[in-house]
Amino acid sequence: MTEARGSAGLNGEAHARYMPGTPCWVSLMVHGLAATQEFYRGLFGWEFEPGPQQLGPYVRALLDGREVAGIGQLPPDRHLPIAWTPYLASDDVDLTAETVRLCGGTVGVGPLDAAEAGRLAIGSDPSGAVFGIWQAAAHGGTRITGVPGTPAWNELLTFETASVTKFYKTVFGYEEEPVVSADFDYVTLQVDGRPVAGVHGVGHTLPRDRGPHWLTYFEVADTDEALDLLVDLGGHVLQGAHDSAHGRVATAADPEGALFSLIQSPR
Template identity: 35%
Template sequence: MALHPEGAPCWADAMFPDLEAAKRFYGELLGWTFGESSEEFGHYTHAFSDGKAVAAVVPQLPGVEGPASWNLYFATADAAATAARIRENGGTVTMEPIEVGEFGTMLSAQDPSGVFFSAWQPGEHFGFEKTGEPGSYCWVDINTRDPRRTDAFFGAVFPFEMQQMDHDEVDFKLFNVEGQPVAGRLEMEDEVPDIVAPFANVHFAVEDCDAAVATVTKLGGELRYGPMDSPFGRFATVADPQGAVFTLIDVGTTEGDMPTFS
């Protein structure tokens, strides 16, 4: 299997107070099936779509409080070097690089504005085996209140080439790797409550956004925003019953002209 290029999103996981409830929710919403929990690694449990690894769920650690949240990993060939660049550019390494058996090496960090993320140096586990299709990871928007610091930080830590969207009212930037867009950076609007911390908003692809939102609410989740049409797809931001926020997007249903970037 090919490696994900340096800086490309390569994996996503989330900790849940109730692991079995999370498996039921995402199993019905996204059609995921789940592998055996690994007791050696804290009951880390891989999720699969069409037999391909797409994410993982894990029980929340003892003493950890607050709602569940999705965590995105960026690919790196050298976790130690990435940790050094994070520190050099004003970020905080919240978990030092650690080997996860033969699977690879991970670290966790925050950018200067408070966006939490992780990085993954692969061993036997390369990351996503399926992306951009229903039931799998599709995109991430890095939501920040300090776009200039966030742009400078991520541009120094990873080999991102950046393009600004030509729009007077929305501050949005593409992060590209090898000429291909891999992530977006979105300035959080003033009306977003201060209690909402900057975060990496993970998008999962679905066949029908409206039907998926109906499933979320039926299962006890919440609709936070949308559904809304866009040139990128019809999308809605939701929270699962344990508080993890993410976005559902149907990339096959688009409306409007694609924006220009410079």
């Protein structure tokens, strides 16, 4: 991953508008909405308010009154993987969704309007990794970044970077910056010369039951303390805290199994 905070201002405020291709929102669909709110309220200090109801019960998570993420409730008969989904900004979600199809991806939801908030679609790349597309109207996306409890980075874990990076470059117009290494397959996706997301090829170390997927990193003040709290709240540690070039990181799952990473920026 990288230290880049794609949309953060110096004071933690997000810019008013996200450039096309920039991750602008993360959303989670679960079976137990109330229990999931309690978990993330305890872990990140989020508060909640109702959001658009087109896809069923849905709430927006807030920090200091500013929107950070969304959590919705799956219908009882829908047994989809429970996963955090990043939404990538678009000026024309219908055109972007059509480009996804033309480039070998699929569109499973939408495009459709989310009341006055904006217009969305949910698709998957040719390897099967799911992502959202967001065309902002009243709701611009995550309103605060760079502080504990906010999304810090989004990274695609996939088999290899070359073919899937070509897909995302064609659909969203990214520039790419590969990591030159004989044993590390990694590409940073850039918008207007600025890193906004990563693609990590991990070969056959991908879990067979999960396949290629996007992983969201959330900022925390102290990774080790956050993991202790997460376990107390009913979450699970999948990869313990360890130091990296970009901070102290760990990977965990919430009580319903949604994966995410925690990162404590270098002091």
